[in-house]
Amino acid sequence: MLTFYHTPLSINSRRVWVALLEKNLPFEAVVMGLGGDQFQPEFLSLNPFHHIPVLVDDGLSVIESFAILDYLEAKHPTPSLLATTPEGIATMRMVEMVTVNELVPAINPLVKQMMGFGQDPDDVLEQAKQKAEVVLKFYADKLGDQSFFCGDQLTLADIVAGTFAPWFESLGLPVDSYPTLQTWTERLMDRPAWQTTQPTARDLAAFRDRMKQRMAAQGQ
Numbered sequence: 001m002l003t004f005y006h007t008p009l010s011i012n013s014r015r016v017w018v019a020l021l022e023k024n025l026p027f028e029a030v031v032m033g034l035g036g037d038q039f040q041p042e043f044l045s046l047n048p049f050h051h052i053p054v055l056v057d058d059g060l061s062v063i064e065s066f067a068i069l070d071y072l073e074a075k076h077p078t079p080s081l082l083a084t085t086p087e088g089i090a091t092m093r094m095v096e097m098v099t100v101n102e103l104v105p106a107i108n109p110l111v112k113q114m115m116g117f118g119q120d121p122d123d124v125l126e127q128a129k130q131k132a133e134v135v136l137k138f139y140a141d142k143l144g145d146q147s148f149f150c151g152d153q154l155t156l157a158d159i160v161a162g163t164f165a166p167w168f169e170s171l172g173l174p175v176d177s178y179p180t181l182q183t184w185t186e187r188l189m190d191r192p193a194w195q196t197t198q199p200t201a202r203d204l205a206a207f208r209d210r211m212k213q214r215m216a217a218q219g220q
């Protein structure tokens with residue numbers, strides 16, 4: 001049995017959670033609060049860097065969400081979440097890497113604002129939006145008129161970028177300018193794996209409160 005250590009609101013966890021559901025794999029979920037439980041010796045023995053997600057399979061602890069995705073694909077190749085053509089593989093990897101290396105740092109100030117954790121100056125927010133929009137345009141270009149980034153088949157590209165997509169509007173990004181991206185987002189949101197893993201407004205409010213308490217305790 002697979003054991004999946006995660007936090008439902010974590011985007012790093014969610015990509016693994018979606019993959020587990022898309023592959024119809026049974027797993028036991030261990031929900032972490034990240035309020036100190038990640039520093040307990042038992043968890044540190046699974047991940048010395050105290051991060052979720054962690055997947056434990058038959059005594060093997062796999063850390064780092066992308067390593068977990070690779071592991072799941074190698075061990076449970078059907079249904080496949082990998083592109084098959086050279087162009088598809090390149091697109092898949094580009095979308096994955098652009099998401100973590102370009103989108104994530106770009107939207108930091110916007111996430112902070114959305115969560116009510118603080119407000120950066122207007123020029124910082126504007127610059128964040130401009131950088132994020134370059135990523136939206138990149139996604140739209142790669143998507144073209146296809147259902148998914150690599151054609152008709154859902155791949156890791158859709159999972160990695162598509163677990164951010166439901167937040168674009170709340171982050172204040174101009175999604176209206178990219179209708180194909182909106183349709184793609186709706187297509188993903190129709191899938192049970194996205195519906196199961198989408199945090200509710202209540203989850204979000206509870207997370208926000210927990211984080212604010214923690215930041216206050218740390219004098220931030």
Ligand SMILES: N[C@@H](CCC(=O)N[C@@H](CS)C(=O)NCC(=O)O)C(=O)O
Nearest residue numbers: 010012038050051052053064065066
């Ligand atoms: N590169 C890691 C990042 C994991 C990560 O940053 N996890 C955060 C939650 S999103 C975490 O566990 N934070 C708790 C901590 O650092 O103590 C991955 O992709 O798995």
